[in-house]
Amino acid sequence: MRSEPVVQVQALVKRYGTKTAVDGLDLVAGAGITAVLGPNGAGKTTTVETCEGYRRPDSGTVRVLGLDPVRDSGELHTRIGVMLQSGGVYSGARADEMLRHVAKLHARPLDVDALIARLGLDSCGRTTYRRLSGGQQQRLALAMAVVGRPELVFLDEPTAGLDPQARRATWDLVRDLRADGVSVILTTHHMDEAEQLADDVAIIDAGRVIAQGSVEELCRGGAENTLRFSGRPGLDVGSLLKALPADCTAAELTPGAYRVGGKVDPQLLATVTSWCAQHGVMPERISVERHTLEDVFLELTGKELRS
Ligand SMILES: Nc1ncnc2c1ncn2[C@@H]1O[C@H](COP(=O)(O)OP(=O)(O)OP(=O)(O)O)[C@@H](O)[C@H]1O
Numbered sequence: 159m160r161s162e163p164v165v166q167v168q169a170l171v172k173r174y175g176t177k178t179a180v181d182g183l184d185l186v187a188g189a190g191i192t193a194v195l196g197p198n199g200a201g202k203t204t205t206v207e208t209c210e211g212y213r214r215p216d217s218g219t220v221r222v223l224g225l226d227p228v229r230d231s232g233e234l235h236t237r238i239g240v241m242l243q244s245g246g247v248y249s250g251a252r253a254d255e256m257l258r259h260v261a262k263l264h265a266r267p268l269d270v271d272a273l274i275a276r277l278g279l280d281s282c283g284r285t286t287y288r289r290l291s292g293g294q295q296q297r298l299a300l301a302m303a304v305v306g307r308p309e310l311v312f313l314d315e316p317t318a319g320l321d322p323q324a325r326r327a328t329w330d331l332v333r334d335l336r337a338d339g340v341s342v343i344l345t346t347h348h349m350d351e352a353e354q355l356a357d358d359v360a361i362i363d364a365g366r367v368i369a370q371g372s373v374e375e376l377c378r379g380g381a382e383n384t385l386r387f388s389g390r391p392g393l394d395v396g397s398l399l400k401a402l403p404a405d406c407t408a409a410e411l412t413p414g415a416y417r418v419g420g421k422v423d424p425q426l427l428a429t430v431t432s433w434c435a436q437h438g439v440m441p442e443r444i445s446v447e448r449h450t451l452e453d454v455f456l457e458l459t460g461k462e463l464r465s
Pocket residue numbers: 174177178179196197198199200201202203204205
């Protein structure tokens with residue numbers, strides 16, 4: 159494992175006209191897999207594209223593998239892999255040709271045929287890019303990002319739109335990359351993907367990193383268990399909180415979806431249902447569950463992750 163960070167972003171600011179997309183963001187990513195989560199418009203893509211050298215910071219510093227992504231872009235692009243969305247690919251080229259072409263640009267590429275088989279692309283080698291399905295295009299973009307055996311790979315929503323089987327194959331490939339010493343910066347809208355893969359998670363909101371740590375560390379910050387129930391939107395959460403023991407939390411995460419954190423035991427369950435009875439609330443779908451990354455995300459951002 160490397161001791162120096164693979165990505166180091168300090169006080170990054172990026173504006174588009176009057177819109178501040180990234181607002182003094184600090185992020186340090188070490189070896190392994192770092193998942194970057196955030197609601198729509200949080201500034202994830204802008205941050206990642208700045209790390210890839212495609213955008214120039216308005217202020218702040220960015221170092222990737224110790225290099226400046228703008229000044230040292232030539233060297234950096236031989237050492238990183240970037241999963242481009244469909245815009246970066248010539249649509250008339252054949253899938254296998256494109257992959258072999260990219261492999262030839264690198265000194266120690268992965269075995270192209272093995273990679274094609276691994277990602278279930280064997281049936282579409284001779285097909286032109288434009289005729290591939292959305293999921294096949296997605297997998298080809300992933301293959302092109304990793305075929306050069308980069309030290310660091312940026313994956314932008316690598317499993318968006320994939321069926322469960324292709325999703326699992328992608329996760330396995332990402333795990334193998336890590337085992338092979340490749341670091342991964344993974345932007346995702348899927349909590350389960352971050353929980354499955356990430357050594358470290360950075361949550362971005364409104365252009366800043368608002369929390370970072372392992373899944374376990376982030377979840378440990380909250381309660382061990384969570385009591386959830388649904389009811390009519392806009393219940394008086396302050397009044398519920400007063401009825402609960404002092405170390406409990408209560409929040410309406412999304413309209414009508416309530417979460418109570420703390421030492422969730424039968425007594426707490428009774429207190430919540432009794433409060434509901436006093437306030438004429440029929441709680442639906444009461445459940446006691448482990449505190450998840452999604453709970454942490456909703457608590458911190460107040461927003462659902464998915465668009
Ligand atoms: N080229 C651009 N011109 C103007 N505004 C932009 C541009 N790109 C992004 N923005 C704005 O900057 C903000 C951050 O966008 P960004 O794409 O970085 O967020 P994101 O977290 O990746 O969002 P999503 O999850 O929806 O992809 C948003 O308000 C977005 O509308």
